[in-house]
Amino acid sequence: MSIGTRSRISAKAAQFTESVIREMTREALRHNAINLAQGFPDFPAPAEVKLAAQEAIASDINQYAITWGSRDLRNAIAAKTAEWQGLTVDPEREITVCCGATEAMIAALLATVDPGDEVIVFEPFYENYGADAILSGATPRYVSLRPPEHPDGDWQFDPAELRAAFNAHTRAIILNTPNNPTGKVFTPTELELIRDLCVEFDALAITDEIYEHILYDGSRHISPATIEGMADRTITINGMSKTYSVTGWRVGWLIAPPDLTSAIRKVHDFLTVGAAAPLQAAGAVALRLPESYYQHLSADYLSRRDQLLNALREAGLIAYRPRGAYYIMTDVAAFNFKDDVDFVRHLIADIGVAAVPGSSFYNSTLGSQQVRFAFCKRAETLTAASERLQRLRPR
């Protein structure tokens, strides 16, 4: 006897769609379009870091590392955090290495959030956060980052709207600075305001700082854990992907107070056991690169940003100048397409450039005329994309 039909898909999985960003990469391949959609570099990683990975495999670092990360990498993370942020963290009790910032975020949420809890997310947001909230059973509460009146201005949030999002059910706020997709770099004043609300409502801050070294126009990255009163309530997430141009290596980490770290390590262990051991060995080498490496990284990204910003503006888009990270958010309303998805389909199929529809960064409809372009690409790639973009015409 049949027990009747029931869904073979969990309610959680049914609530979100597959990643639009990754889908755009597949579309770009299908149409042979230049991929300014997904944020991965098309230039090589630093030679000494690649060599360190080769040597690690040659010297038989082939078995599981300690589940929360090899001691050498954790020591390197602690040393770099002390040097760059002035924060003392205990590599034995406060650092967990995992498979990218992506695993770090879901592990942090699964370790700290219960179904029914609320998690505050600034919108537009990196699209993983929406799915992460659902997977952890949390209810996301979105707070708008509004585009500036002038495209060279800063994206802003309304403090009153942020305050209204906090309540007795708020367990955490997710903060991404420098921000994907807007390029916003949160200021000390904004972070202090967030600190005051976290303290008042006894909430955690889960901060994604994966673009910490990609900064423009003199903006400074302030790690929220360094704001007075925040170290004990902040889970700091970072990784190798963007800083060392190795998005495919899947090495990231979390820094959190010992009680939170214990919970995170348990979740991480049962999710993935650990990140690739030889790549952790190479990570320790990467994190010990001299300061000049980071200066070059930022300078190279500045010229890429300016190249794409100029090209987008010449093509007639409103292109918001990012202060950090490697994306440019644009407004394409002037082109009279039905919506952002319609615009991007035309861009990929007819112009030969892939980008990401803005709506994939929003829960609301606010992104329906926005499109995100990534510029983590060689100058030649950006030049070729720029030439194609000049063929864009309004409908």
Ligand SMILES: Cc1ncc(COP(=O)(O)O)c(C=O)c1O
């Ligand atoms: C804000 C943000 N966090 C995390 C990630 C992914 O990081 P990882 O490669 O370390 O998983 C990305 C990648 O685009 C990102 O933009």
